[in-house]
Amino acid sequence: MIFIGFGFLMTFLKRYGFSSVGLNLLLAAFALQWGLIMQGLWHLEDGKIKVSIFKMINADFSTATVLISFGAVLGKTSPVQLLIMTILEITIFGINEHLVAEILGANDVGASMIIHAFGAYFGLAVARMLYRPALRNSHENDGSVYHSDLFAMIGTVFLWMFWPSFNSAIAESGTDQLMAVTNTYFSLAACVLSAYAVSSLVEHKGKLDMVHIQNATLAGGVAVGTCADMDIGPFGAMIIGFVAGIISTLGFKFLTPILASNLGIQDTCGVHNLHGMPGILGGIAGIVAVALGKKNGSAAMQGAALASSLGFALVGGTITGLIMKLPFWGQPPDQNCFDDSIYWEIVLSHTWLMWHTVLYYIERDHLETHIKYLICK
Numbered sequence: 472m473i474f475i476g477f478g479f480l481m482t483f484l485k486r487y488g489f490s491s492v493g494l495n496l497l498l499a500a501f502a503l504q505w506g507l508i509m510q511g512l513w514h515l516e517d518g519k520i521k522v523s524i525f526k527m528i529n530a531d532f533s534t535a536t537v538l539i540s541f542g543a544v545l546g547k548t549s550p551v552q553l554l555i556m557t558i559l560e561i562t563i564f565g566i567n568e569h570l571v572a573e574i575l576g577a578n579d580v581g582a583s584m585i586i587h588a589f590g591a592y593f594g595l596a597v598a599r600m601l602y603r604p605a606l607r608n609s610h611e612n613d614g615s616v617y618h619s620d621l622f623a624m625i626g627t628v629f630l631w632m633f634w635p636s637f638n639s640a641i642a643e644s645g646t647d648q649l650m651a652v653t654n655t656y657f658s659l660a661a662c663v664l665s666a667y668a669v670s671s672l673v674e675h676k677g678k679l680d681m682v683h684i685q686n687a688t689l690a691g692g693v694a695v696g697t698c699a700d701m702d703i704g705p706f707g708a709m710i711i712g713f714v715a716g717i718i719s720t721l722g723f724k725f726l727t728p729i730l731a732s733n734l735g736i737q738d739t740c741g742v743h744n745l746h747g748m749p750g751i752l753g754g755i756a757g758i759v760a761v762a763l764g765k766k767n768g769s770a771a772m773q774g775a776a777l778a779s780s781l782g783f784a785l786v787g788g789t790i791t792g793l794i795m796k797l798p799f800w801g802q803p804p805d806q807n808c809f810d811d812s813i814y815w816e817i818v819l820s821h822t823w824l825m826w827h828t829v830l831y832y833i834e835r836d837h838l839e840t841h842i843k844y845l846i847c848k
Contacts, residue, residue, distance in 0.1 A: 472633050473499050473531060477538040480626030481740060483685065485616040487546050489811040494550060498541060499534050502557050506533035509565035513573070528640050532582055533561050533568070536590035540788070542740030543594030544601060546613065546809035549801040556791055560593055563787035570779055577776035578761065578768050580651060581638030581696025583753025584780040591747030592784035593791070595736050600792025602735040605805040612809035613739070620681045627685045634659060634692035638699040651699040655692055658712030662691025665716030673724045683720045686745045690719035693749035697757030697773075701765040711756050715749045722748055751777070 478495035482488045507530040511520030537557050548556075568585050571577050579585055606613070615623070639651035666687035671677045691712030698711075722744030730736040730743065754777035762770040796802075807813040 472630055472637055473534055473538065476626050476630035476633065477535070477542075478626065480623055480630065480685065481542060481545055482626070483615040483619050483623040483682070484546060484612065484739075484809050485614060485619045486612045487809050487811055488619060488622065489815045489817075491545065493815070494553060495538060495541070497550065498537055498553055498557055501554060502534040502537045502561055503527075503530050505558060506530035506561050506565075509533070509561050510568065513565065513569045525641065529568075532586055533564050535582075536560060536564050536586050536593065539587065539590030539742050539746050540594030540597060542742045543591070543598045543738050545739040547598075547601060547603065547606070547737070547739070547803070548795070549803060550814065552795045552800045552802060555795055555800065556597060559791045559794065560590075560787065563593075563783055563791075564589060567780055567783040571776040575772045575776050575779070576768065577772050578701070578757060578766050579697050579754075579776060580642050580647075581655070581692075581699040581753070583693060583696035583750045583757070584777050586750075587693045587696065587746040588750030588754060588777070589780045589784045591742045591745075591750060592781055593788035594742055595730075595738060595747065596785050596788025597792040597795065598738060599734070599736050600789060600796055601802075602737065603805055603808075606737060606808065607732070610805075610809055615681070620685070623685050624681075627688065630689055631659060631663075631692070634689070638692065638696050642700045647700040650702065653705065654695055654699050654701075654703060654708040657705045657708040658691035658695035658715070659689070660691075661709035661712035662694075662716035662719075663688045665713045666690070666720050669717050669720040670724075673721070680723075682741070683723055686741055687716055687719035687723060690715035690745055690749040693746055694753040694756065696750075697753040698760040698765065701757075701760045703756075703760055703765055707760075711752070715752055718748050718752065719744045751781075754780075 474496060477499075478492040481491035481495065484491065507522065507526060508520065510529050510533065511526065537560050540556065540560060541553060564585070567589060571579060571585050635652040635655040638655040639648045642648040642651040666683055667679065670679050670683035670687070674680050694715035695708055695711045723741050727738060727741050727744065730738060754773070758770050758773040758777070760766060761768045761773050803813050811817060
């Protein structure tokens with residue numbers, strides 16, 4: 472999920488595929504190690520950090536927060552900036568995770584609050600601090616083409632298939648783990664149906680938008696995370712997933728442009744719609760489930776855990792964004808955003824260059840201009 476799911480999900484940008492997959496690999500490899508250290512410091516045994524499968528899974532979880540935030544600033548940051556963000560975010564994540572799990576004693580087995588909501592709003596705060604006025608009216612490379620959207624669907628399907636294992640990874644073996652798997656499965660299935668339905672409703676002539684299908688179909692896995700191991704029943708899980716698909720799709724259609732134009736938050740991958748709002752929905756579902764006695768715990772502590780995750784994310788993301796904004800981290804200039812060539816060696820054949828130019832003219836101009844261009848060639 473970390474290396475293929477997140478990596479390929481971000482390849483939708485037409486000229487940023489190398490960076491989407493390549494930088495995802497770099498950040499994940501670094502974050503796994505740093506996450507193991509940061510979380511290990513809270514659970515020292517004889518003054519040492521002991522390595523176990525459980526602790527490595529938790530390090531994997533901390534890595535997911537970084538990759539979620541990476542989606543919010545995709546295409547507008549340098550590799551050095553992203554490594555700085557990784558160091559700071561995982562450090563802050565470790566503090567919040569310890570507070571939520573150990574001090575507040577909240578239930579969040581699938582981490583709707585401590586991973587998804589935290590990672591999304593941390594990334595949005597960073598994106599706000601790195602706001603670029605020159606990109607207010609978008610950028611010519613900030614978009615997809617047919618094959619880049621197809622690559623992104625690889626990430627979507629991979630994440631969708633393995634999300635039940637993600638939500639059940641640290642659940643108690645036996646009934647709780649089985650419940651986490653089945654609840655996640657039903658939530659994801661219901662989410663797909665609502666995402667397709669709403670996408671068709673809000674798009675021109677009832678067509679589907681690939682952005683919605685790539686992202687909103689996963690929102691059910693995010694939203695059911697907090698109460699995945701709770702006895703909410705298949706119907707309860709399906710309600711959560713169904714609602715998550717609706718709010719995520721509507722977010723991509725209507726909310727993302729508002730955030731960009733009115734609040735100066737340029738959210739490249741729409742992490743607010745896939746992780747932010749569904750993460751909050753998951754936190755609220757967890758509060759209700761605990762209040763109804765579906766799991767031992769305190770509804771007040773569940774609410775405090777959600778507030779803590781959002782608070783640490785917004786404050787930590789703001790501070791991190793200010794540090795990343797310093798001029799010596801090699802931030803790419805506006806004209807080179809969303810372009811692999813600034814950081815990668817790009818070797819293209821003459822034929823590929825010609826047809827890429829042809830496709831560009833097809834997208835930009837009318838068919839008549841395209842035909843004239845082909846005759847000239």
